[in-house]
Amino acid sequence: MKIIINGKTSEYDRQPTIAEVVNDIGADQKRAAVILNEDIVKRTEWINTQLKDGDSIEILVLAGGG
Amino acid sequence: MIVDELKLADKTFSSRLILGTGKFSNSQVMIEAIKASGTQLVTVALRRFNPERPTDDLYAPLTELPEVTVMPNTSGAMNAQEAVRAALLGRELTGSRFVKVEIHPNPHHLMPDAIETLKAAEILVEEGFAVMPYIPPDPILAKRLEDAGCASVMPLGAPIGSGQGLTTLNLIKLIIREARIPVIVDAGLRAPSEAAAAMENGCGAVLVNSAVAAADDPVMMARAFAEAVKAGRTAFQAGLMPTREQAEATSPLTAFLNSTS
Numbered sequence: 276m277k278i279i280i281n282g283k284t285s286e287y288d289r290q291p292t293i294a295e296v297v298n299d300i301g302a303d304q305k306r307a308a309v310i311l312n313e314d315i316v317k318r319t320e321w322i323n324t325q326l327k328d329g330d331s332i333e334i335l336v337l338a339g340g341g
Numbered sequence: 342m343i344v345d346e347l348k349l350a351d352k353t354f355s356s357r358l359i360l361g362t363g364k365f366s367n368s369q370v371m372i373e374a375i376k377a378s379g380t381q382l383v384t385v386a387l388r389r390f391n392p393e394r395p396t397d398d399l400y401a402p403l404t405e406l407p408e409v410t411v412m413p414n415t416s417g418a419m420n421a422q423e424a425v426r427a428a429l430l431g432r433e434l435t436g437s438r439f440v441k442v443e444i445h446p447n448p449h450h451l452m453p454d455a456i457e458t459l460k461a462a463e464i465l466v467e468e469g470f471a472v473m474p475y476i477p478p479d480p481i482l483a484k485r486l487e488d489a490g491c492a493s494v495m496p497l498g499a500p501i502g503s504g505q506g507l508t509t510l511n512l513i514k515l516i517i518r519e520a521r522i523p524v525i526v527d528a529g530l531r532a533p534s535e536a537a538a539a540m541e542n543g544c545g546a547v548l549v550n551s552a553v554a555a556a557d558d559p560v561m562m563a564r565a566f567a568e569a570v571k572a573g574r575t576a577f578q579a580g581l582m583p584t585r586e587q588a589e590a591t592s593p594l595t596a597f598l599n600s601t602s
Binding site: 281282300301302303305306307308310315317318333334335336337338339340341 | 361362363364365371384385386387388389390391392395397398399400401403411413414416426429430433434435501502528548550551
C-alpha cells in the first residue's frame with residue numbers, strides 16, 4: 276500500500292501505525308507532531324492509529340523562525 | 342522600587358526583548374545569542390521533519406534554555422484555517438499557550454493579512470491561546486484584536502527581514518495611544534537605536550530576528566539590542582524633555598563677557 280509521508284510516496288507491505296511510521300523515518304516521538312489527512316493526531320493515539328492505503332501523513336518538528 | 346515587568350496573558354517577563362530563532366548559521370550561535378540577549382521569550386516555526394537534516398530540529402537546543410518561553414508562530418499559513426491548525430500543532434509540540442499568529446500569503450512583501458489574522462485570533466482566543474498577532478500598523482485592527490482578547494498586538498516596523506527600520510512609528514504611536522495591552526514592534530528592524538526609539542515611544546517590547554541573526558556578530562548584536570531596549574524603556578519612564586521651536590540656553594548668557602563701550 277502507498278502512504279504519502281511529508282509529501283513523498285512510500286510503499287508499505289503492511290498497515291503501519293503512526294508510531295511506526297514516525298520511528299521509521301527517524302523522528303523522535305517526543306519531538307514531533309503529526310497531521311493525518313488534515314487532522315491532528317495526539318501523540319497518545321499514534322500507537323493506536325493504523326494507516327490505510329492512500330493516507331497522507333505530515334510529521335512536523337520545531338524549526339527556527341521569527 | 343517599582344518593578345517594571347512585561348505582562349503577557351498570565352506571564353510576566355523582566356526582559357522586553359523578544360527574539361526570533363530563524364536564520365542563524367547554526368544552533369550553537371542561536372543559543373549564545375539568546376543567552377546574550379537576556380530574552381525570556383523566543384519564537385519558533387514548524388516544518389516537516391527532514392531525515393537528512395535531523396539537527397535542524399530545535400527541540401534539543403531549546404531544552405538548554407529552560408527559563409525561556411517558546412512561542413510557536415503560524416508562518417506558512419495562508420489563511421485563518423491554516424493558522425489555527427499550525428497553532429494547534431505548535432501547542433502539541435511545545436505545550437505553550439502562546440502563539441504568534443502570522444499570516445502572510447504574498448512572498449514579495451510578506452505583509453500580514455489583517456482579515457484572516459482577526460479571524461484566526463478570535464478562534465484561538467476561544468481555544469485558550471495567548472494570542473500575539475503580527476499586524477500592519479492599523480489602530481482600528483489593533484483595537485479589534487485587543488477587544489477579541491489578544492495578549493498583545495505586534496505591528497510591523499517594516500517588511501520582515503527588510504532591515505528598513507522603524508518606518509511605521511507614526512502609526513504605531515496611534516496604536517500605543519489607545520492600547521491597554523502591550524504593543525510590540527515586530528519585523529523590519531535593523532539597528533538597536535530603532536529598538537530604543539520604539540521603547541522610548543511607549544512600546545511594551547520589541548521582537549527582532551534578522552537584525553540579530555544576520556548581523557556580522559549575532560551574539561554581540563543580541564547584547565546591543567538588549568541594552569538598547571533597556572535604555573529606551575528607562576527613557577520612556579524618565580519622561581523625555583519637551584520639544585520647542587525656539588532655542589532655550591542651558592547656560593546663563595552672562596553680560597560680563599560682552600564688550601563695554
